[in-house]
Amino acid sequence: MIERPNQxxxxxxxxxxxxxxxxxxIQVLGEEACLLGWTQAEFLTSISDTAIARxxxxxxxxxxxxxxxxxxxxxxxxxx
Numbered sequence: 429m430i431e432r433p434n435q436x437x438x439x440x441x442x443x444x445x446x447x448x449x450x451x452x453x454i455q456v457l458g459e460e461a462c463l464l465g466w467t468q469a470e471f472l473t474s475i476s477d478t479a480i481a482r483x484x485x486x487x488x489x490x491x492x493x494x495x496x497x498x499x500x501x502x503x504x505x506x507x508x
Contacts, residue, residue: 430449457471
């Protein structure tokens with residue numbers, strides 16, 4: 429479902445690529461959740477709560493620093 433990034437870290441294109449990837453993943457998971465009986469509001473609220481909780485676990489430096497050269501495992505972008 430999620431593919432490797434095509435753009436270098438720190439570029440706007442990479443951020444857009446990631447947003448599109450996340451949007452698609454949430455759409456697919458949301459459709460499955462709704463088929464299983466969860467409401468869209470329940471599902472999206474849970475996604476939001478979980479993302480906020482996970483962000484709070486990150487070190488401040490990790491949350492705003494670009495990944496090390498060659499580290500494409502995760503990219504965190506500060507909120508705009």
